[in-house]
Amino acid sequence: MRFAAMLMAAASVFAVTAANAQSPVKVKIGVLNDMSSLYSDLSGPGSVWAAKKAVEDFGAAAKGLQVEVIAADHQNKADVGTSVARQWYDVEGVDMIVDTPNSGVALAVNTVTREKNKVFINSGAATSDLTGKACSPNTVHWTYDTWALANGTGKAVTKNGGDTWFFLTADYAFGHALERDTSEVVKANGGKVVGTVRVPLNTSDFSSFLLQAQGSKAKIIGLANAGGDTINSIKQASEYGITSSGQKLAGLLIFLTDINSIGLKTAQGLNLTSAWYWDMTDANRAFAKEFSAANGGKYPTMVQAGVYSGVTHYLKSVAALKSAKDGAAVVAEMKKMPTDDKLFGKGEVRADGRQIHPMFLFEVKKPSESKGPYDFYTLKATIPANEAFRPIGEGDCPLVKKT
Amino acid sequence: MFELLGISPPALFGQLLLGLINGAFYAMLSLGLAVIFGLLNVINFTHGAQYMMGAFGAWMLLNYAGIPFWGALILSPIVVAAIGMVIERTLLRRLYHLDHLYGLLLTFGLALIIEGLFRRQYGASGLPYNNPLPGGTNLGFMFLPNYRGFIVVASLVVCFATWFVIERTKLGSYLRAATEKPDLVQAFGIDVPRMITLTYGFGVGLAALAGVLAAPAYQVSPTMGSNLIIVVFAVVVIGGMGSIMGAIVTGFGLGVVEGLTKVFYPEASSTVIFVIMAIVLMVKPAGLFGTAK
Numbered sequence: 147m148r149f150a151a152m153l154m155a156a157a158s159v160f161a162v163t164a165a166n167a168q169s170p171v172k173v174k175i176g177v178l179n180d181m182s183s184l185y186s187d188l189s190g191p192g193s194v195w196a197a198k199k200a201v202e203d204f205g206a207a208a209k210g211l212q213v214e215v216i217a218a219d220h221q222n223k224a225d226v227g228t229s230v231a232r233q234w235y236d237v238e239g240v241d242m243i244v245d246t247p248n249s250g251v252a253l254a255v256n257t258v259t260r261e262k263n264k265v266f267i268n269s270g271a272a273t274s275d276l277t278g279k280a281c282s283p284n285t286v287h288w289t290y291d292t293w294a295l296a297n298g299t300g301k302a303v304t305k306n307g308g309d310t311w312f313f314l315t316a317d318y319a320f321g322h323a324l325e326r327d328t329s330e331v332v333k334a335n336g337g338k339v340v341g342t343v344r345v346p347l348n349t350s351d352f353s354s355f356l357l358q359a360q361g362s363k364a365k366i367i368g369l370a371n372a373g374g375d376t377i378n379s380i381k382q383a384s385e386y387g388i389t390s391s392g393q394k395l396a397g398l399l400i401f402l403t404d405i406n407s408i409g410l411k412t413a414q415g416l417n418l419t420s421a422w423y424w425d426m427t428d429a430n431r432a433f434a435k436e437f438s439a440a441n442g443g444k445y446p447t448m449v450q451a452g453v454y455s456g457v458t459h460y461l462k463s464v465a466a467l468k469s470a471k472d473g474a475a476v477v478a479e480m481k482k483m484p485t486d487d488k489l490f491g492k493g494e495v496r497a498d499g500r501q502i503h504p505m506f507l508f509e510v511k512k513p514s515e516s517k518g519p520y521d522f523y524t525l526k527a528t529i530p531a532n533e534a535f536r537p538i539g540e541g542d543c544p545l546v547k548k549t
Numbered sequence: 550m551f552e553l554l555g556i557s558p559p560a561l562f563g564q565l566l567l568g569l570i571n572g573a574f575y576a577m578l579s580l581g582l583a584v585i586f587g588l589l590n591v592i593n594f595t596h597g598a599q600y601m602m603g604a605f606g607a608w609m610l611l612n613y614a615g616i617p618f619w620g621a622l623i624l625s626p627i628v629v630a631a632i633g634m635v636i637e638r639t640l641l642r643r644l645y646h647l648d649h650l651y652g653l654l655l656t657f658g659l660a661l662i663i664e665g666l667f668r669r670q671y672g673a674s675g676l677p678y679n680n681p682l683p684g685g686t687n688l689g690f691m692f693l694p695n696y697r698g699f700i701v702v703a704s705l706v707v708c709f710a711t712w713f714v715i716e717r718t719k720l721g722s723y724l725r726a727a728t729e730k731p732d733l734v735q736a737f738g739i740d741v742p743r744m745i746t747l748t749y750g751f752g753v754g755l756a757a758l759a760g761v762l763a764a765p766a767y768q769v770s771p772t773m774g775s776n777l778i779i780v781v782f783a784v785v786v787i788g789g790m791g792s793i794m795g796a797i798v799t800g801f802g803l804g805v806v807e808g809l810t811k812v813f814y815p816e817a818s819s820t821v822i823f824v825i826m827a828i829v830l831m832v833k834p835a836g837l838f839g840t841a842k
Contacts (some may be wrong), residue, residue, distance in 0.1 A: 183772060187674035227627055346819035350767050350776055354567050354811035354818075357691060360670060377675060377768055384693045385766070387685055407768055409677030469811055 148296065153355070161237075170212035173470045175201070175457065176240040178230060179270055181219035184358035184374035185247045185349055187403040189270045192441050192450045193215050193245045200457035209465045216240070221381040223504070227256055241470040242267060242460055245453050249273035253280055260284045261420045261463035267460055269452035272372070272399060273323040277500040284473045286480060287500045289452030290421045292320070293536040295398050295443040296328035298419030298507050298529055301335055303366055303396045305337045309337035311396075312364035314355050314379055316371035317344040324370040324398055346370065351381040356386055365393060372399045373380040377407045384412045405522045412514040414521075416509055422448035422489065423523050426506075429488040434520075444490035445520040455490040456501070459483070493531060505534040559690030566688075572804020573704035574759055578777065578783040579796040580708055581755035584715070587791035588748045591641060592649055593658040596666055596781070597632075597774030601752045602629045603760025604769045605667060607819050608676055618681035618765065626757040628652050633753030660775070666764050666827050667771035674769030700762050707758065708797045717791055724748060783826045789839020799837060 177197050179189040194217045201314040206213045215240070220227035227246070235258065236242035242258065246252045247270025256294060259266035267278055267286045274291040304311075311332050315321040321344070329339050341362045343355050349394070356379065359367045367388070369379050376397055383395055397404075400418040424434035424445055437446040463479035464470045477499070485493040485501060493503040508523035538546055578600060585593045588717040606625030616624065636659065636739075641677040644651045685694040715721040727734045727741045735741045760774075767773060784803055788795030803822055829837060 176581075182668065183673060186668075187672045190673070344816050346816065348776060349819065350773065351567075351571055353570070353697075354564055354808055355815065357560070357567065358562050360692075374674060374768065374770065376773075381768065382766070383686075384682060385696065387692050387694070391692075399837065403672070403674050406676060407675040407770075409679070411679070412677070442672075504564075 147451050152491045170207070170210050171464065171468055171470065172239075173206075173211050173213045173242070173461070173464055174238070174240045175213060175460075176217045176230075176234045176238075176243045177215065177217040178227060178234075178243050178251075179217075179222055179245040179246050179247055181217070183317065185222070185270065187444065188271065188373065188401040188447045189245050189247045189449045189453075191274065192437065192444060192446060193270070195437065195440055196450045196454040197244055197403055197457045199433075200454045201461065201470050204458055204461045206461060208447070208466075209461075210468070211343050211461065211465055213461070220246070220248070222248045223253065224250045224254040228254045229329065231255045231258040235259075235264050241265060241464075242476075243450070243474070244268075244457055244460075245270045247271050247449060248318075249275075249323060250318050252276060252316055254320055256280055256282055256285050257407070257504060259473065261281055262473070264400055265476050267453075267456040267459065268509065269456055270449045272320050273535060273543070274327060275323055277496075277534070278499040278543055279365040279521075281498045281541070281543035283499075283545060284477055286456065286477060286495055286499045286501060288456040290419075290505070291500070291535070292324040292327040292398075294421075294505050294529075294534050295324065296331040297507050297536075299351055299396055299398050299417055300328040300331040300368075302417060302507055302527070303394075304335040304337040305334050307308060308366040309335075309393060310364040310395065311337060311339045311366045311368050312359045312362040313339065313342040313368045314352070315342055315344050315368050316360060317346050321345075321370045323367075328368055328370065328398055345375070347375065349375060350378060352382045353386060355379075356383055356388055359454070360386070360388055360391075366396050367393055367397060369478045370399075373401070373404065377404050380408050380416070381412055401449070401545075402520060402522065403447055405510055406520065410516055410522065413510045414512045416510045417526070418510070418523075419529075420448050420506055420508055420523075421503065422451040423450075423506065423508065423525075424525070426525070433489060438519075443519065451489045455485070455487050458487045459485045461493070496538055498538055498546050500535055500538070500541075502531050502535055504531045552812035556560075556831025560812070563691035564812050565805055566691065566693065567811075568805035568808025569801060570701055571806070571808060572600060572801035574763060574777070574800075575781055575804050576708055576797050576800025577704050577755055577762075577783050578781040579645070579788065579800045580598050580711055580793065581752040581759075582781065583786050583788070583791055583793055584755070585749055585752035586713065586805075587793065588724055589641075589745055590645070590649065590728075591652040592656070593749075593752065594638070594653055595660045595663070596656075596753075596756050597778030598660040599629055599633060599756040599773060599774070600763070600777065601667065601774035602632070602663065602763040603757025604678075604773060605671075605760075605771075606757065607764045608678055609768045611678070613750060618761075622758070622761050625761050626754040629757035630750040630754035634746050634750040640811040641691075641749070642742075656746040658707045660778075663762030664775060673770065673772055675773075678764040678769050696765060700766065703762060704759075707755070712793050712797060729803040741769050765825075780822055783822050785836075785838055787822075787826050787829045791841070792836065792838040792840075795838025801829045821827070 177194045180186045201213045218230045242265040244267045249271045252271030268288045274293040276287045315325045481495045507527040607621035610621045682696040788799035811818045
């Protein structure tokens with residue numbers, strides 16, 4: 147009996163040492179986004195799926211990483227986002243937060259992440275300040291930003307004769323940044339901004355604001371808003387006959403899921419800028435097919451694809467360093483290593499934390515041209531990677547040394 | 550005077566009209582709440598979810614059964630009202646003898662569950678619903694879409710009819726009597742519990758009707774109710790809990806006030822109603838049309 151006990155003890159010691167010899171690097175990823183409100187279809191549970199898919203495709207276990215993915219809802223409130231981030235970093239041992247649409251929340255999480263020396267990979271938020279004034283050695287901004295949107299849609303529309311603009315702006319960090327960046331593009335291309343109205347987030351009735359826009363006689367009504375706000379403004383603009391009376395709408399940030407909600411009949415002909423579209427390459431289509439099967443028939447947006455791409459690159463860097471603990475070191479490694487994955491192709495992460503890839507200008511199809519679910523866009527132009535984002539010297543990012 | 554306000558008269562009339570259109574929704578929703586509170590003493594937090602169910606009912610009838618808007622305008626409220634009556638019979642009824650708070654908690658919980666189920670099934674970003682009355686009329690000072698005009702007229706008719714039935718008919722007098730002295734009314738041979746069920750159904754039906762009216766104008770989305778319900782509660786509080794006329798007048802009135810805020814200081818348009826609520830509560834705690842009990 148005593149012999150058996152000794153044998154057991156010896157065996158357990160062996161087991162422990164064996165486990166130590168190949169103990170995997172633990173990595174905990176937190177997907178923090180809007181799970182229930184106006185941005186939940188474009189990020190939400192779909193982004194969680196994308197993050198998990200990236201972990202699976204990366205083959206994390208075989209590369210010595212033990213990855214866990216958790217998720218939370220920030221309810222579009224900066225204070226909720228901040229407290230979740232603190233809870234995750236301090237108590238639950240989260241190493242990296244990903245996604246986080248809503249620029250207000252993203253800027254708050256950006257600060258917490260830097261303070262705790264963790265990693266923040268943003269796919270969902272738009273404000274170009276994340277790689278500008280507010281840039282951080284712990285943050286990478288992946289999919290798109292307000293500068294890229296303005297540079298895509300704003301430039302194309304202004305050059306096509308839309309030289310007077312009136313903005314309907316979502317009244318928070320994102321809307322302000324998008325309006326600012328677009329105004330600059332409009333002015334740089336010889337256009338003029340004749341007015342702007344700041345609309346509270348999540349407004350259901352835009353008719354009053356649309357009427358003000360109509361009264362301004364501007365040729366273009368720029369929608370510096372997103373999600374449900376964009377959907378409502380486009381729908382109601384068509385109802386009030388604004389589009390048929392000669393004024394044009396420029397949706398500066400439109401997601402695939404928005405078009406689905408507006409319906410092609412109303413949305414047809416809109417120009418928009420996007421970082422990713424499912425029907426462009428075989429790899430994208432395969433990803434979309436799997437995504438749709440797992441997410442009740444919805445198709446992935448650029449934000450969700452960006453989460454996949456960002457998590458992939460993050461895991462590569464952690465695998466190279468064999469540790470996820472020092473956030474700044476992981477981000478430095480991410481900047482050193484060129485990015486390459488099946489959805490976003492080859493690219494790089496710049497010194498200011500901006501991930502660089504081409505952007506695309508699309509036009510929304512007519513109902514008669516659409517052949518199936520989510521067959522919405524025709525490609526009009528590709529903006530090459532080196533022109534798609536704000537030149538690194540112009541963002542006022544303190545991490546970039548002025549030459 | 551118009552120059553002082555910095556706005557041209559046509560633009561001002563346009564905005565007033567828009568305010569009335571929004572007020573139409575506030576009025577119909579707060580009317581349903583007022584009827585339910587006045588007669589059942591229940592603070593019906595499920596109201597927003599029932600409004601949303603009305604809109605989804607219209608969408609489902611169109612997409613699954615091919616029934617167009619005009620059919621849905623009648624069918625959807627009936628179906629939602631029937632579901633409401635089942636809720637009243639099986640759940641709410643058990644709480645009448647308890648404090649208001651319990652009814653509030655139950656209906657709030659139900660609202661969360663219903664909204665969650667719809668979000669699970671249809672996502673949060675909404676579904677398209679085509680405008681049944683495309684086109685519009687140029688009124689000189691603004692372009693009025695036909696459908697928006699229809700909303701105002703329909704809402705005024707419904708509101709007036711409700712007020713008339715409750716305040717001016719025999720049926721209404723039974724209802725009012727039943728709230729004051731249920732035992733006595735029952736003793737006269739009137740089935741009070743059934744009357745209460747039907748009243749709840751009617752209030753819920755009003756919410757669903759507003760939902761159907763909203764479907765073509767806004768998006769059909771699971772969160773459409775919760776976005777609106779807080780404002781509507783503020784309207785009811787300002788008008789005076791349980792006051793039918795109060796709900797109608799403040800509904801339209803606050804729609805106009807909100808509309809004007811959207812012109813002069815748009816940033817405040819989502820808060821102005823709550824500011825008014827705070828002021829009214831300080832000056833006249835029972836609400837503008839309410840009587841202190």
